[in-house]
Amino acid sequence: MSSRTNISCLQEAKRVAIFGGTHGNEMSGITLVNMWIQNSAEIERNGLVIKPFISNPRAVEKCTRYIDTDLNRAFTPENLSAPDVEGLPYEVQRAKEMNRMFGPKGSSDAYDAIFDLHNTTSNMGSTLILESSTDLFNLQMVHYIKKAMAPHTCSVLLNEHPQLKYSTTRSVAKHPIGLEVGPQPQGVLRSNVFEFMRTILKHALDFIELFNSGVEFPPCTVDVFRVQERMDYPRDTNGNITAMVHPHLQDCDWEPLNRGDPMFLTFDGRTVLYEGANTVYPTFINEAAYYEKQQAFMTTCREILAANAIRKACK
Ligand SMILES: CC(=O)N[C@@H](CC(=O)O)C(=O)O
Ligand SMILES: [Zn+2]
Numbered sequence: 001m002s003s004r005t006n007i008s009c010l011q012e013a014k015r016v017a018i019f020g021g022t023h024g025n026e027m028s029g030i031t032l033v034n035m036w037i038q039n040s041a042e043i044e045r046n047g048l049v050i051k052p053f054i055s056n057p058r059a060v061e062k063c064t065r066y067i068d069t070d071l072n073r074a075f076t077p078e079n080l081s082a083p084d085v086e087g088l089p090y091e092v093q094r095a096k097e098m099n100r101m102f103g104p105k106g107s108s109d110a111y112d113a114i115f116d117l118h119n120t121t122s123n124m125g126s127t128l129i130l131e132s133s134t135d136l137f138n139l140q141m142v143h144y145i146k147k148a149m150a151p152h153t154c155s156v157l158l159n160e161h162p163q164l165k166y167s168t169t170r171s172v173a174k175h176p177i178g179l180e181v182g183p184q185p186q187g188v189l190r191s192n193v194f195e196f197m198r199t200i201l202k203h204a205l206d207f208i209e210l211f212n213s214g215v216e217f218p219p220c221t222v223d224v225f226r227v228q229e230r231m232d233y234p235r236d237t238n239g240n241i242t243a244m245v246h247p248h249l250q251d252c253d254w255e256p257l258n259r260g261d262p263m264f265l266t267f268d269g270r271t272v273l274y275e276g277a278n279t280v281y282p283t284f285i286n287e288a289a290y291y292e293k294q295q296a297f298m299t300t301c302r303e304i305l306a307a308n309a310i311r312k313a314c315k
């Protein structure tokens with residue numbers, strides 16, 4: 001069998017957007033994107049159109065996650081097809097506007113790749129977020145980035161969960177990639193987090209430039225953490241939180257949580273144990289933005305995805 005048999009030929013990626021300020025209090029992406037809007041030399045690549053863009057300028061101005069509703073949940077088919085009437089929530093208007101600029105979502109006119117820059121208050125380190133296990137272009141790209149970032153770890157979170165997947169800002173692109181770097185408090189810029197995000201993006205753009213130049217990427221595997229379940233805080237009958245993330249779990253993102261391990265510490269000093277049968281890998285532990293979403297952390301399971309070799313399709 002010829003070695004060419006398993007090469008997937010994919011379309012060139014010509015138009016790329018970099019979103020910062022999808023959440024107006026996540027300062028690394030906001031600062032990087034504003035910097036690149038001023039001077040784009042650092043993100044320019046041969047044959048690529050790259051658009052740095054502030055997704056939610058009103059939220060950025062107020063340094064708040066959103067004005068009316070979470071922009072990173074707003075790119076639903078219902079919202080995107082809603083008529084342009086007065087009085088729509090600001091983020092729904094903005095989603096429709098961005099869908100016209102970078103989409104339409106799901107169409108051949110959509111941008112090829114969108115990098116959406118986020119920060120977390122959790123101790124997740126550098127994380128790439130994927131929405132599909134079958135997007136070969138993205139799998140090859142995250143493989144390239146992980147290798148380039150070594151010896152630093154870059155984790156991959158895969159959210160394909162039928163109920164827990166949400167309609168992200170980046171989802172208007174053919175290849176949506178989230179960057180999630182932490183820990184960084186909301187409204188705060190930390191130089192280490194800023195520099196990690198900047199370096200990941202550099203490698204990502206290098207990958208796209210190489211791909212477009214005709215380089216072939218051999219088959220690879222990618223270790224991912226697949227979203228499994230959302231875990232809420234313990235609550236009383238009125239719905240008020242009655243416990244904190246246990247000190248043994250706090251900051252232990254991506255580390256195994258086994259049956260019988262401490263999970264929460266109630267205000268009156270009781271330890272609540274994890275009772276699931278299988279080992280899971282928690283992430284987004286004690287993320288500030290998720291209190292309103294009734295989520296203390298998310299469980300994931302480890303999985304190894306395989307990707308075909310890829311190269312640019314000949315026209
Ligand atoms: C802390 C935070 O904002 N995380 C992002 C994750 C993502 O982009 O998928 C969000 O919930 O929208
Ligand atoms: Zn965010």
